[in-house]
Amino acid sequence: MKKFIAILLVSASQFIVAQYPKDYFRSPLDIPINLSGTFGELRPNHFHSGLDIRTNNQEGLPVYAAADGIIVRIKVSTFGYGKALYIAHPNGYTTVYGHLQKFSDKIEAYVKAEQYRQKSFEVELYPSTLKVTQSEIIALSGNSGGSGGPHLHFEFRDTASEKIINPMAFGMNKLIKDTYAPIVSSIMVYPVNDSTYVNKGNVPVSLSLQKQVDGTFLASKVFANGKIGFAINSVDLSTNSYNKNGIYKVATYVNGSPNFGYEFDTFAFDESKHINYFIDFNRYKKLKQRFQKLFKKEYYPLSIVNHNTKDGILDIKSGSNYTYKIEVFDFHGNKTVVNIPISFENAPANKLITTSNANYYIKAKSDYNFEFEKTAVYLPVNALYENAYLNISEKDGVLDIDNNYEAIQNGLTVSLDISHLSEEDQKKAFVANVYGLKLDYNSSFRKGTKVSAKIKSFGKFKVGIDNVPPRIYNPNFIEGSNISKLSTLSVSISDALSGIDSYNAYLNGEWILMEYDYKTKKLVHNLKDGKVIPGKNEIKIVVTDELDNVTTFTSNFIY
Structure with a gap:
């Protein structure tokens, strides 16, 4: 059966x-x-x-x-x-x-x-x-x-x-030629709840792998009691490419019985944002390693999972032994197999109880509004995927939201007081991520004497002010020069903080097309558009950043 x-x-x-x-x-x-x-x-x-x-x-x-x-x-x-x-x-x-x-x-x-x-x-x-x-x-x-x-x-x-x-x-x-099987570089095993122990601890454990004579891999033995789940770090190679690409399908079995699986055949665009729940987000943020979880909890927003299988969570019972098998496929049918032996082990006599120093416990299905002297944060329903402990505090006008890298499902709204700023600076204020001495811009909106932004990651936030206009520099022509031998007109543009919002160019008073490549910071006009006229021409370029700081460049050339 x-x-x-x-x-x-x-x-x-x-x-x-x-x-x-x-x-x-x-x-x-x-x-x-x-x-x-x-x-x-x-x-x-x-x-x-x-x-x-x-x-x-x-x-x-x-x-x-x-x-x-x-x-x-x-x-x-x-x-x-x-x-x-x-x-x-x-x-x-x-x-x-x-x-x-x-x-x-x-x-x-x-x-x-x-x-x-x-x-x-x-x-x-x-x-x-x-x-x-x-x-x-x-x-x-x-x-x-x-x-x-x-x-x-x-x-x-x-x-x-x-x-x-x-x-x-x-x-x-x-x-596409592909004769290479996927690579499973490492495996993690997780206690699913606080009452589960894996190898005498209540924290995730990394397993070693040994290749067997039949080409499969054997993982180090797991000793556990209670509910556990696994995750893999896996990539795929193809014959003529050195890139480490994604895998196609995973199937898992417990003592030969299907347990959990998924395949990347199709998905909806609005599912893509849930990748941070699909992976071990905590480990990714700390170590930049993407472990794909092979289990799901009650809420699972992805259709890629095979719904004919179980949830991937193993309940390790007293007196029982298990073999957990992972099969990883690419689309060409190349397969890598990992077997993991599991045995029940009593919890340690002196249990290590992990306690949180966080000052708030957030339930995913509730909304919260935390207000401090100069800052506030609103967490809507389903702001998080799961219940979690959060540290939320304010010091010297800086809002600190830290929870050791929990994945966010829906954005939080951070609001900061700007009543102490001049009217002109209020117009240039934004919610900034704080990284040491560096500030990063968040698209923000003002209401009264508060500036707010919807954010999608935890961190530190304070009021930033951007009153520095963009730069326009490095034109490929000189004032008054003859450009007849050029095929394009170009300048470089940049903005130090909030970023470029708009750019417009005018030739002899008429708008002309300039293509923008943010990677090279270049604005380029193709002279084949036929907008230049014989003789003297005037070009004007206007660049505006996200907070309406404006720079204008004007020059003349001969054609």
Whole structure:
């Protein structure tokens, strides 16, 4: 019966993948496909939603439409996917192409016309008449937006629901050579509650691993009583890539019976924020190690888990022995197996009772408002995933919220008194994260004599003031010079604190398009736009930061 259930669960997973068309879509690039990122890969504050395809560390490769369709969305953004295209296909799926350098001529002309009409580099457009055919060149690959290096982000979505789907399920796995099994580098075992002991302690324990002659791994034996759970630190490699990518699927068994599992086939965008609950967030913040938890508690906001299995929590009973097996897969079926022997052990006679020095106990299902002399913090219902102890205090106008790295589900609202500031400084005040002598900006709003911000991480907060305007520097032309041999006009822009909010350029009094790349801090105007006139031209660039500090640059040149 146990074997039948295990086969049934594997078959159900295979059925989900099998429902997608395998030969409908082509590769978006004409080069061998090597990956720098996989679907569901663990990233800061989110799961990766597609494949990152390496472009040999270069930009400008032709990007092809994966199938016939209509371009339904075009987004140009300083951050995120940068320049991105969304193509809806008649079979009910949408493909997404991100971090592009530029669009094809017909798309570029449409986008640029809209940018000039809206007088904005950043645009989000929803055309309905831009049709493409399979293998049509739609763009050139690039490094735009929040990209860390040249590559193509390639993504699949269900058009109706907008749920993200693993591109491998559409046959993209056939384009990638992968004979390497996932790597499980370490395993943690956790006491799930205060009455559980693991290896005579009530704290997480790291297990050692030894490779066996059959290729599986044997972990050091666990001695426990009460309820325990496990987590793995695991990555996957592919044959022609050195990147440490995300795994596809995990299945666990207790004495041969299915216990817990998940697979990255599909998820909704609003689930991505829950990654900090999926991992051991405390360990990640301290050691930058992402351990994926193989158990869930009562509240679990992720659909990737196999709901036909149990919760992953083992209740270790007196007189019993257990074998806990972990199977880790990549999409090509390569598998790594770890076996963990577990035995019951009585709790130590002198129990070490861990006490908290925190001054507040926060229940996740309640809301709280803490007010101090000059600061306040509001925690809404479900601000946290679980009940937790928090240290909340104020000293010298600094609000300190510290709880040893608890993951936040919904943002907290921090409010700070600014009545002591001049009226002018109040307009420039914001809620700042305090890191020693360094202040980091939080998008803030004022109401009366308070400034507030919604925050998503604990720390120290105080009033910051930004009255320093942005910088405009390093123009690629000299005042009064002849620029006839240039193809672009460019300047660098930066802001020391609150960050760039807007930038506008005017040539002879008329708005012109300048593209902004925050990574290089460059604003660039393409002279092919045809906005310069023969003879003398005047350019004016106006840059504003988030707190309305303004800098203006004016210069003349000859063309």
